Amino acid sequence: MAGYLFQRIFQAVLILLGVSFITFVLLYVLPADPVRQIAGRAATAQTVENIRQQLGLDQPFMVQYGRYLAGLLQGDMGRSYLQKTEVASLIASRLPATLLLMAGGIFCELLIGLTLGVIAAIFRGRPLDQALMVTSFVAVSAPQFVVGLLLLYIFAVQLGWFPIGGYGTFAHLVLPAVTLGIMGSGWYSRMMRSSMIEVLRQDYIRTARAKGLTRARILTRHALPNAILPIIAMIGIDIGIFMGGLVVVESVFGWPGIGQLAWQAIQRVDIPIIMGVTMVSATAIVLGNLLADVITPFVDPRIKMR
Amino acid sequence: MVDITPVIVSPEGVLRRLLRRRLALVGFAIIFIVLGGAIFAPWLARYGPNEQLFDGLTLQGAPMPPSGDFLMGTDLLGRDLFSRILYGARTSLIIGVVANGAALIIGTLVGLTAGFLRGWIGSLLMRFTDLMMAFPALLLAICLAAIFQPSLWIVVMVIASVNWVQTARVVYTETTSLSEREFIAAERTLGASQSRILFRHILPHLVPTLIVWGTLGISVTVLLEATLSFLGVGVQPPTPSWGNIIFENQTYFQAAPWLVFIPGAAILLLALAFNLVGDALRDVLDPTQRGQD
Numbered sequence: 001m002a003g004y005l006f007q008r009i010f011q012a013v014l015i016l017l018g019v020s021f022i023t024f025v026l027l028y029v030l031p032a033d034p035v036r037q038i039a040g041r042a043a044t045a046q047t048v049e050n051i052r053q054q055l056g057l058d059q060p061f062m063v064q065y066g067r068y069l070a071g072l073l074q075g076d077m078g079r080s081y082l083q084k085t086e087v088a089s090l091i092a093s094r095l096p097a098t099l100l101l102m103a104g105g106i107f108c109e110l111l112i113g114l115t116l117g118v119i120a121a122i123f124r125g126r127p128l129d130q131a132l133m134v135t136s137f138v139a140v141s142a143p144q145f146v147v148g149l150l151l152l153y154i155f156a157v158q159l160g161w162f163p164i165g166g167y168g169t170f171a172h173l174v175l176p177a178v179t180l181g182i183m184g185s186g187w188y189s190r191m192m193r194s195s196m197i198e199v200l201r202q203d204y205i206r207t208a209r210a211k212g213l214t215r216a217r218i219l220t221r222h223a224l225p226n227a228i229l230p231i232i233a234m235i236g237i238d239i240g241i242f243m244g245g246l247v248v249v250e251s252v253f254g255w256p257g258i259g260q261l262a263w264q265a266i267q268r269v270d271i272p273i274i275m276g277v278t279m280v281s282a283t284a285i286v287l288g289n290l291l292a293d294v295i296t297p298f299v300d301p302r303i304k305m306r
Numbered sequence: 307m308v309d310i311t312p313v314i315v316s317p318e319g320v321l322r323r324l325l326r327r328r329l330a331l332v333g334f335a336i337i338f339i340v341l342g343g344a345i346f347a348p349w350l351a352r353y354g355p356n357e358q359l360f361d362g363l364t365l366q367g368a369p370m371p372p373s374g375d376f377l378m379g380t381d382l383l384g385r386d387l388f389s390r391i392l393y394g395a396r397t398s399l400i401i402g403v404v405a406n407g408a409a410l411i412i413g414t415l416v417g418l419t420a421g422f423l424r425g426w427i428g429s430l431l432m433r434f435t436d437l438m439m440a441f442p443a444l445l446l447a448i449c450l451a452a453i454f455q456p457s458l459w460i461v462v463m464v465i466a467s468v469n470w471v472q473t474a475r476v477v478y479t480e481t482t483s484l485s486e487r488e489f490i491a492a493e494r495t496l497g498a499s500q501s502r503i504l505f506r507h508i509l510p511h512l513v514p515t516l517i518v519w520g521t522l523g524i525s526v527t528v529l530l531e532a533t534l535s536f537l538g539v540g541v542q543p544p545t546p547s548w549g550n551i552i553f554e555n556q557t558y559f560q561a562a563p564w565l566v567f568i569p570g571a572a573i574l575l576l577a578l579a580f581n582l583v584g585d586a587l588r589d590v591l592d593p594t595q596r597g598q599d
Contacts, residue, residue: 011436014433015436015437015440016440018433018434018437018440019437019440019441022437022441023449026449026450026453027449027453029453134329137329137578137581137582137585138574138578140581141525141529141574141577141578141581142574142577143529143532143533143536143549143570143573143574143577144533145532145533145536145552146552146566146567146570146571146573146574149552149556149559149566149567149570150567150570153559153560153563153566153567157560240439240440240442240443243442243444243445244442244443244444244445245444247444247445247448247537248444248533248536248537251537262445262448263448263537266448266449266452266539267452274449277445278441278442278445278446278449281442281445282440282441282442285439285440285441285442286440289439289440
């Protein structure tokens, strides 16, 4: 167990190292010159050169990358080119909003997805089941920005139940969280349905029925817990899909998280911020996958750790 | 007479079973409508997609709601939305098919090479695939698109370089499990060459998987293109794309919701269509899925 964990963590670190290298290469070959952006149009060649030296951008690639890695190990992600603030503190100040949004999104996708999946499994093969499965396809096919704008239009503009955008209260959270959750709920409802159908086919369910337990009791006490467990382990893997959705949802709702930070940084070629957010997202994804791998054997003892 | 059932189902049989599924039919219908709209756009559209019409705006300069003259209304610049939607279908389909095709080819090559050759080349390729899985895909795509001044073909390239990863993993898993099967070992013992095993035995077995992933992947690609264009780093105006129509008009969406929701519905329907067809194909082609529903 300890050996397995150690090996997985080692792999995760290697992957993150690779991600940092590739991102650095991509940003290094970037045709847009960040120094020009900082210096402005009126700057003389001398000023441009000074800034370049100040930022260490005149150094060879490997030196720059080495410096970045050395900083990263000490929790230093460099400074933003334009805002002069530490990237680490910029990200730290944005992270709570993003985590809140993610928690809300995961809650929504589980609530909607699992409920619909269980209902579909109970009504398996009947019109309600078919209708729910079509709904799940619509959910995974709907672009998040359209869902976001639609929810905004109906519930904020027309009905006025929620604010049009921004951050602060619970009411601000509802629409972005639902938007983020809808796509995933489509996948979860399909997984939950097949997991539930699989469990309902087991012998112990037949035994429970033979004992004369009520249908409701069989479902809630015997089938549901067993059907949900394998799905819980999937949440870790979900994080990667969420990371992408964040940029879109935060931009639609003006949510002040790291997705918006990254988006603004990309438009202004603020490389340290882009680098930082990519690293934080990649870490979240790798941790999520690691978590999923570690949790699965606990949830389902039939799966052994290798 | 002995009844011999073929191992790999015939294309006609697959098509017949596919057409028996209502949802697949709905999917095909949507795809044909979009395809028809894209091909016959010059004949179907009453105005040019970039034509700023004299009577395309109200006297106050606001876009016109849908009417007999403008089936889907006009946009902020007084262009006919229906014409833009029709020409936008071309963008979506071209990117959906080409970018996804490229991603499928890259993914197949990587997965097949890694699964068939194994060894250090195999592990190197799969570690690289793992690495790509850890990348926040949309963030990477936005970065790439912002780095290279986006054009239609850059968007295709960006999507292909992000979307091949899933295919590579699936193909890798299938190839490794196929290579361990007895009939491959038997071929080896009989002295078959590597290329014969690869092209005559492994690749044909991968075809159903590739068809399913290829179809489902178009839906993912259509959504990714729309998202990039919505963020302004995809297909650049004035070339119409369903995503950038929303990008151009979203500031005005409270007053003119059709400018956002008509292209939005178009994206959803096209992605849905490929999902429905892909799912039906999986049921029909994948023997392990048969009888599950």
